[in-house]
Amino acid sequence: MGLKDNxxxxxxxxxxxxxxxxxAVSEGMEAHLYHAHEVLDHGFVRVVDYMGDDAAICQAARVSYGRGTKSVQNDEGLIRYLMRHWHSTPFEMCEIKLHVKLPVFVARQWIRHRTANVNEYSGRYSILDREFYIPSAEHLAAQSVVNNQGRGEALTGEEAARVLDWxxxxxxxxxxHYEAMISQDGQQGLARELARMNLPANIYTQWYWKVDLHNLFHFLRLRADAHAQYEIRVYAEAICEIVKDWVPAAYAAFEDYRLGSVQLSGKGVACLKRMLAGEEVTQEGSGMSKGEWREFREVWG
Incomplete structure (x- = not known):
């Protein structure tokens, strides 16, 4: 898998x-320090360092001197209130630094979350490892016919075998060819910063990624969602398990109010009220587009 013996x-x-x-120390997070959680065929996520815990969120919200200002029950209630009402600053008081090994095409999706500090392994100074993400057969899927950025049914038979071979x-x-270009055996050798451009997007890279809890929750809300691409979703799910042990009260509130919730537009709320009142509502009378109506029906049936 992802970690070499050394x-x-x-x-x-x-x-x-x-x-x-x-x-402040989180006992749950201490168990994750320096432990690599393996992801995909060669990747991993591991905690390098962290700051804060559930009590730190409450401490910041109350601007208090210490941890013993309120009971645990009151702390949980405060955290749920902060999450429910979309407060952000108290959650920014907790931070985590992760070491992540991931395919380059996943990294290009990940880096779009521009609210973290990132330092990536340099292909200019170092030679990249011969490690590539090769999907298992069940994750080779055709293009979705209803979603331009999604997958449809899995490929089968000769087509799946041919794609894997390629x-x-x-x-x-x-x-x-990368190795041959940078080799200095009987030649000058092409600069590493140029030779790397020939490598495919499924080669693995590594980085340190430091982010506060508020922005991490935003990342997880999008990337741990069932609609996210599988290859980034499994990283998000691994991080969810870490965060659950780090800040259990905050994660429980996040799971309830973000991961397990739905958002309705004003038109959606109006339609739901009409339906609860016994009125039969159609897409034509809802004021929604066909796409909006489809998503509304997926939630409410």
Whole structure:
């Protein structure tokens, strides 16, 4: 999978080191420190560092001196209130730094969330590893006929086999040429910053990604959604499991008010009221477009 033996040994050595601290500590998050959660065929997510916990959110909201100002029940109630009413600043007081190994095409989606600090592995200074994301057969799907950015049914038989063969062969060929271009055996060798342009988008890269909890929740709301692309969704789901242990009260509120909720437009609310009053409402009489009406019906049946 994603971690090499020497990387794993280095992480285990770091994990074995302990230091006393006076800062707020999340016991759930401590268990994740220096532990790599493997994703896809060569990827992983691991926690490098973090700041804050559920109590830090409440402390910031109340601008208090310490942790013992209110009961746990009151803290949970406050966090749910803050989440319910879309407050952001108290959640920004918690931060997490992740080390992520991911395919380049996933990284290009991920980087669109421009509210984090990122430092990526450099293909100018270092030689990229021969590691490519090759989907398993069940994740080879045709283009969706109803969504221009989605997938339809899985490919089968000879077509699926042919696509897998091409993905593997093209990746291998591109890397062979990359190695040949940068080689200095009997030639000058092309600069690494130029040779890397020949590599496909399924090659793996790595980065450190630091983000506050408010913006992380926004990332997870979009990328852990069932409609998100599978290859980024599995990373988001792995991060969800980490955040659940880090800030359990905040994550429970997020799961309830963001992941498990739906949003209605003003027209949607008006239609729902009419339907609850016993009126039969059609798309033509709803004031919604066909797309809006379809999404409305998907929620309410």
């Amino acid at each position: 990387d794993r040994a280095e992480i285990e050595a770091l994990r074995a080191e302990t230091r006393p601290t006076l800062r 993905l593997k062969a093209d990746s291998t060929r591109a890397y062979d």
